[in-house]
Amino acid sequence: MTEKQTQNVELTPVEEVYAKRKKIFPRQVTGMFATLRFSGVLILLGVYYFGPLIQWDNRQAILFDLPARKFYIFDWIFWPQDFIYLAALLIIAAIALFLVTALAGRVWCGYACPQTVWTEAFLWIERKVEGSRAKQIKLEKAGWSWDKFRLKFTKHFLWLALSFITGFVFVGWFTPINELMDRTISFELGPWEAFWIFFYGFATYGNAGWMREQVCLYMCPYARFQAAMFDKNTLVISYDEKRGEPRGSRKKGSDYVKDGKGACVDCSLCVQVCPTGIDIRDGLQYQCIGCAACVDVCNEVMDKMGYEPNLVSYTTENALSGKKESLFRPRVIVYVILLSAISVALFASIAQRIPLGVDVIRDRNSLYRETDEGMIENVYTLKIMNMDLNDHRYSLAVGGVEGLTVKKPKKGILVDAGTVLNYPIRVQVDPDKLKTSSTELTFYLNAIDNDKLSIEVDGRFLGPVYK
């Protein structure tokens, strides 16, 4: 069966996870955008699979160590207290997505979304095993035979293998991957690690192997609201209807203008390459993920026919209708300002971050105690977090009430790198100096070997008031 014959083959719709659906067999495509997407997929998969293997100071360079509740990113260590940075990072990512969408449409969907990236990888395996689109369709329609079983088995085996490697690496971003590897080889995986490897593996297999475009059509929240971010100056995939219609087949070299035809030769290749199975000639649809496969394939056809390229192209609504295009629209300016402001604030605050934290926790059992000498005593626990990469000794000082005394070690309080120390202290005050029953104290903590590592925290001192 040739490509030409298979293009209109109607497969019976099958009830699948979401809806009755005709299985889509995207045809392989070559061209500028296909090369761009392929390189993008390679780079992103490379970062994903090899990122956890990078070493830094004898540890994993990037490790979101959930079991230890610490995030390592090269020389930075983030603690749960630094959640604000993560929140800021997510806000930056969201605004960047809005900006890119306003400017260039769904480039995220077409090139960088994990759903696209893994679907591409799975399609690649499928093509290597089952052959071209025509062969895949033929195989799908054929009855069960040894050959069909062998091909399907190989494909699913390879898909599952890739899926479980993906699941393994996923867990490797969150727990040290070298130890995870050792435990996997010796069959000593913890139950939860094993669970998440399989969970993520099956999700990959299901999403990239079976669900594919259904994830974009039905499950993706972004696909539903992205139209709100589009305007007439947004780059979208469009078919030049004025130039293309009326479409129709013709003899090569014939003068189509004289025959009353448009430039579209109705070869239906744009439909065959579409990963979501739409016809771009029907206009912009929410199913279009902006992958530009139809642009590539149509330009190839236009080239063969000796016509001008870009019958289907990446362009804006304004350009298509001959209006003036503008890059700096109010929404773009607002996104850029927000994006730069939050990014600058985030990096400035990370650069100035002091890797030291103190929580002052009052003793829960008693409000205050009177000592034999007639002093009022409050007991606190200092929770000292050394978030630095080195051990430090800290000197402690307390202020707020005249003549208060505090017992403290002469050499300072030693806290090992990356640990939390609970340190109890007693503060004593002469009751005559207390003006109210609750007085504010300030606790100063200072690294003895580094002046920059200093911090002050407020606490309350409770006592009786004799008037």
Add this chain to the structure above:
Amino acid sequence: MSENKNVVPKVQRVIAILWPSFIISGIATILFFTAFDPNEIIGCVGGWDISRMGYYSIGFFLFWLLTSVNSALTCYFLKPCAANQKN
């Protein structure tokens, strides 16, 4: 009845319940365990002797259960009352 195009297939309804709750329970798990360390909670109120990963996972599934119940109830109450009476 099944010929009616407006009838949503059952699978789709089930996923419409499970999928949004999955997303929200993921966010809830991150927020909850950023604020609270499971090991410290165990220190205060007691609990099983399992790893933090275990508590994160159990927490995630508990959140998923709660958010699914929420979505399911929304689905249930969306059903018109008249249609209910016919059954």
